[in-house]
Amino acid sequence: MIDIHVHLAGSLRPETIVAYAKEQGVPLPTYNAKELESYLTAPEKCVERSEYYDLCDMTDWILQDRRSIRQTVSELVQDLDAQGVLYAEIRFVPSLCTTRGLRQEAAVEAAVEGLQRGMRLSENIKANLILSIHPAMDERETFETIVEAEKFLGRGVCGLDIFINEDLYTSDACDWMFGLIRDEQIPFTVHAGEYTTQSIVKAIGHGAKRISQSVKLLDDPELMDKMKQLRVPLEMCPLTNIHLDLVPAYGKHPIRKLYEAGIRVCVGSDHQKVSGTTLKQEYRRLMKYLGFSKEDVYQMNLNAIDGAFISEEEKDALRGKLKEKFDI
Numbered sequence: 001m002i003d004i005h006v007h008l009a010g011s012l013r014p015e016t017i018v019a020y021a022k023e024q025g026v027p028l029p030t031y032n033a034k035e036l037e038s039y040l041t042a043p044e045k046c047v048e049r050s051e052y053y054d055l056c057d058m059t060d061w062i063l064q065d066r067r068s069i070r071q072t073v074s075e076l077v078q079d080l081d082a083q084g085v086l087y088a089e090i091r092f093v094p095s096l097c098t099t100r101g102l103r104q105e106a107a108v109e110a111a112v113e114g115l116q117r118g119m120r121l122s123e124n125i126k127a128n129l130i131l132s133i134h135p136a137m138d139e140r141e142t143f144e145t146i147v148e149a150e151k152f153l154g155r156g157v158c159g160l161d162i163f164i165n166e167d168l169y170t171s172d173a174c175d176w177m178f179g180l181i182r183d184e185q186i187p188f189t190v191h192a193g194e195y196t197t198q199s200i201v202k203a204i205g206h207g208a209k210r211i212s213q214s215v216k217l218l219d220d221p222e223l224m225d226k227m228k229q230l231r232v233p234l235e236m237c238p239l240t241n242i243h244l245d246l247v248p249a250y251g252k253h254p255i256r257k258l259y260e261a262g263i264r265v266c267v268g269s270d271h272q273k274v275s276g277t278t279l280k281q282e283y284r285r286l287m288k289y290l291g292f293s294k295e296d297v298y299q300m301n302l303n304a305i306d307g308a309f310i311s312e313e314e315k316d317a318l319r320g321k322l323k324e325k326f327d328i
């Protein structure tokens with residue numbers, strides 16, 4: 001399987017959070033790893049969007065030094081490998097690691113080391129990092145993240161994830177950011193279309209290589225045609241959409257109709273611990289509740305390879321590996 005949409009925040013092992021929190025004096029609601037695991041799992045329906053994302057951000061409290069960043073990235077790579085993931089693009093927010101003085105550059109360097117260590121200790125997986133631009137970031141932090149992405153591009157970092165308030169896309173407030181990313185030729189994906197399709201139009205206009213979530217896309221057939229023409233892959237994380245109450249239930253998720261309409265849909269596990277899922281579990285639920293076949297799931301994995309921020313040679317090698325090891 002291929003997971004090109006998984007976040008480090010929200011996917012950390014509870015026992016690692018507890019160990020570092022104790023060491024660093026970080027307050028936690030509980031220092032029992034089992035209890036923390038259930039505390040970190042989002043309720044079936046979050047009343048507020050922040051209820052879900054506060055749980056994800058909580059894990060960043062401990063990611064304030066090189067050692068914890070290195071270890072958690074390495075562990076996530078190994079966890080994904082154990083789940084049968086052959087290639088992953090792990091999203092990571094370096095600007096959230098700077099509260100105690102760590103520089104973004106050091107955070108990215110440590111994450112890259114963790115990535116390499118994780119691959120060394122794994123059986124099959126290859127992985128890259130995607131640096132996320134987060135809603136809470138100011139212009140200086142955003143600029144720094146883009147600089148670091150450019151510096152580490154092809155050396156553990158494969159692109160950027162724009163994860164900002166959707167309203168901002170329709171203004172010109174972020175045009176400078178998209179312009180800079182374009183000038184530096186950094187591939188990027190955008191969380192868009194959760195509330196309106198205007199944000200997708202804007203993101204594609206700025207040159208986004210992939211779009212994330214976009215549960216609203218079905219409302220706009222013209223835009224669907226455009227996405228098909230441009231062959232823009234759509235990363236979907238169904239369980240998160242349900243947690244955030246954007247979709248009432250699996251059986252009602254638009255992913256089936258979007259897939260049938262020819263959109264290049266793929267699936268990501270998003271925040272594994274907060275959502276309480278893995279990629280395999282997501283696919284199994286899609287098969288159970290929406291009638292996807294094994295062949296459909298295989299195709300969605302091929303779509304993920306097409307959209308991955310890697311070279312054509314690497315994509316070819318990955319297609320071969322998927323054919324050999326695909327198991328659902």
Ligand SMILES: [Zn+2]
Nearest residue numbers: 005007212270
């Ligand atoms: Zn996401």
